[in-house]
Amino acid sequence: MTSDRAITLNVLALYALAAVLATAFGAQFILGELPCPLCLLQRIMFALLAIGPILNIRYGPRPSHYALSLLAAIVGAVVSTRQVLLHIMPGDAGYGSTLFGYHFYTLALLAFIAAIALIALVLLFDWQFVTPPASAKAGAFATIAVGLIITLTAGNFASALLECGFKACADDPIAYELMKR
Amino acid sequence: MEFTALFLAITITMLVAWRGPRPLALSLFAVVLIACVATFMHHATDTLKLSF
Secondary structure (H helix, E strand, O other): OOHHHHHHHHHHHHHHHHHHHHHHHHHHHOOOOOOOHHHHHHHHHHHHHOHHHHHHHHHOOOHHHHHHHHHHHHHHHHHHHHHHHHOOOOOOOOOOOEEOOEEHHHHHHHHHHHHHHHHHHHHOOHHHHOOOOOOOOOOHHHHHHHHHHHHHHHHHHHHHHHHHOOOOOOOOOOOOHHHOO | OHHHHHHHHHHHHHHHHHHOOHHHHHHHHHHHHHHHHHHHHHHOOOOOOOOO
16 A cells, blocks of 8 residues: 555545544534533544544655554544443433434544554555655645534534533533523 | 533644644643543542342
8 A cells, every 4th residue: 555545544544534524513413412511522532533644645655654544543432432331231221312322422432443453454564664755735626624623523512612601511401501591 | 511621622622633743633632631531530429229
């Protein structure tokens, strides 16, 4: 796999991460479900996962950039496993609504495990680290992906500020703290 | 509050990764990752009611 192919895969990874964050926003605003602290931490880990691809797009693929994403995915998997275990008791209805029959934290765990496996697979292709990228400048497709993920992360900052205000977030939030009268 | 700060810190790290110096982006990433783990440990004090 050449450097350019690897960069294209990194751009696609950014779009996938943007889709994950957008879906979480969809559940929050369309279904009116406020994210719990562990849910917010999982969103944070998805956003942190995007730093590696951004660096790969800008500087070309490097093992250290993939390592950043691996670390973020491992912590994300630990966080979502924790939430799965919190609701593992028989009869426990779980937290929030479901998508394709799975709660969002279960889907998050699957996504983090998939990310770990995919990064390991991409790391198998040494040639991407040897060949230089055809162009030093990112194209429009990559620039839009980076802009999208930064905008969604900034949106989550605004949403978390509205939800939690200037104190600790509620364990089971039911209203936006800054919108309370 | 800590989650709001983490989202802000990641947004800044993303902007630095895209436009700023690489060493600063890597350093910011390390700080944010440690802060995330610390936040998780802080919130992981509830009793786990496992079914086995």
